[in-house]
Amino acid sequence: MAISSTYRPATLLVQGGIERTQFGETAEALFLTSGFVYDSAEQAEATFTGAIKHFQYSRFGNPTVTMLEERLALIEGADACRVTATGMAAVNAALLSHLKAGDRVVASRALFGSCHWIVSTLLPRYGIATEFVDGRDLDQWRAALARPANLVLLESPSNPMLEIVDLQAVADLAHAAGAIVVVDNVFATPLLQKPLQLGADVVVYSCTKHIDGQGRVLGGAVLGRQKWIEETLQPFFRNTGPAMSPFNAWLLLKGLETLALRVDAACRSAATIADFLAARPEISRVWYPTRADHPQRELATAQMTSGGTMVIFEVAGGKDAAFRMMNAMRLVRVSNNLGDSKSLATHPATTTHMRIGAEERARLGITDGVIRLSVGLEDVEDLKDDLAAALSALGTRAAAE
Numbered sequence: 001m002a003i004s005s006t007y008r009p010a011t012l013l014v015q016g017g018i019e020r021t022q023f024g025e026t027a028e029a030l031f032l033t034s035g036f037v038y039d040s041a042e043q044a045e046a047t048f049t050g051a052i053k054h055f056q057y058s059r060f061g062n063p064t065v066t067m068l069e070e071r072l073a074l075i076e077g078a079d080a081c082r083v084t085a086t087g088m089a090a091v092n093a094a095l096l097s098h099l100k101a102g103d104r105v106v107a108s109r110a111l112f113g114s115c116h117w118i119v120s121t122l123l124p125r126y127g128i129a130t131e132f133v134d135g136r137d138l139d140q141w142r143a144a145l146a147r148p149a150n151l152v153l154l155e156s157p158s159n160p161m162l163e164i165v166d167l168q169a170v171a172d173l174a175h176a177a178g179a180i181v182v183v184d185n186v187f188a189t190p191l192l193q194k195p196l197q198l199g200a201d202v203v204v205y206s207c208t209k210h211i212d213g214q215g216r217v218l219g220g221a222v223l224g225r226q227k228w229i230e231e232t233l234q235p236f237f238r239n240t241g242p243a244m245s246p247f248n249a250w251l252l253l254k255g256l257e258t259l260a261l262r263v264d265a266a267c268r269s270a271a272t273i274a275d276f277l278a279a280r281p282e283i284s285r286v287w288y289p290t291r292a293d294h295p296q297r298e299l300a301t302a303q304m305t306s307g308g309t310m311v312i313f314e315v316a317g318g319k320d321a322a323f324r325m326m327n328a329m330r331l332v333r334v335s336n337n338l339g340d341s342k343s344l345a346t347h348p349a350t351t352t353h354m355r356i357g358a359e360e361r362a363r364l365g366i367t368d369g370v371i372r373l374s375v376g377l378e379d380v381e382d383l384k385d386d387l388a389a390a391l392s393a394l395g396t397r398a399a400a401e
């Protein structure tokens with residue numbers, strides 16, 4: 001028996017959605033099977049007419065995958081969920097299942113690189129008009145949504161500059177324009193921000209990030225109302241095949257069990273590191289949503305219960321100084337990934353955000369000195385020591401030159 005949705009998040013993360021077999025196993029069972037058999041031809045027929053519920057084929061559904069979907073839906077407070085092979089498959093399925101030629105999409109400019117490509121390049125190929133706005137500026141949303149639209153896509157906090165979008169205000173404008181609102185909630189995780197309670201219609205995740213959080217598997221999730229998931233997403237999902245592997249679903253169920261513990265610890269360290277970096281003379285600026293110097297602090301603290309696990313900072317001295325700092329770190333490793341138990345540093349201008357071009361980077365404030373730090377689970381004092389040593393090396397070299 002699945003447990004009730006009235007339990008608190010920490011309980012749902014561990015026990016939500018579990019369906020035990022006749023063997024009474026403690027842990028979630030891993031159904032590593034592509035298909036299913038029927039007791040009779042009549043049972044198969046009844047399954048296909050929808051008269052009875054029976055798993056058919058793991059592209060449509062699988063018991064381990066279903067446990068993950070139910071657990072994620074419980075945590076999010078959503079009616080229903082479908083999980084996908086990657087986060088991008090989730091974003092793509094949410095968009096393409098809802099849209100058709102002649103439709104119009106409005107999106108915040110500060111999107112994950114591949115989401116930006118879908119909106120700027122892929123959708124227009126299919127006759128869908130798209131328009132980007134500065135997600136922080138409600139006047140730009142108001143102007144773009146003064147005309148009818150079908151879908152709004154946004155990310156808050158954004159990658160990498162942690163821009164915050166006013167979810168409720170944009171949802172009100174979007175709904176008045178006839179659009180559904182899709183929120184990429186990866187940076188906030190399912191624990192720190194609840195977009196569905198703030199007016200969003202659909203929430204998408206890359207489970208690759210905090211939900212696995214241990215660098216093992218790719219995954220994605222789409223959450224929304226029962227009717228939309230069943231009537232809009234499910235036919236697209238079933239027939240185009242972005243399904244998640246049962247093995248990956250099983251690992252992600254295990255990842256969820258510790259999500260609250262990991263996210264809480266990483267958030268605490270991130271806030272400490274943000275303050276530590278802000279006090280260093282080698283750093284020209286720090287971005288962290290709940291710090292007093294974040295330009296949208298009030299909105300961030302109203303929408304989120306914590307500032308998150310990501311700290312963005314600008315090293316004075318541009319690309320050369322940023323690279324020297326990254327190369328001097330020993331504990332924090334250079335990677336383009338995030339949301340991991342291991343702390344990871346990214347230089348967005350030359351990696352994740354290289355392809356969007358210098359002009360778009362300038363518009364987003366991604367300068368050559370900007371480093372994105374995904375704070376992990378190491379002891380925060382060791383992380384501070386590592387960053388301090390790298391910054392000191394920078395100072396010594398700079399002074400010697």
Ligand SMILES: *Cc1c(COP(=O)(O)O)cnc(C)c1O
Pocket residue numbers: 086087088089112115155159184186187205206207208209218219220
């Ligand atoms: C990583 C990420 C994605 C894409 O997820 P994948 O699992 O890599 O496909 C989408 N949006 C955001 C904000 C991300 O960080």
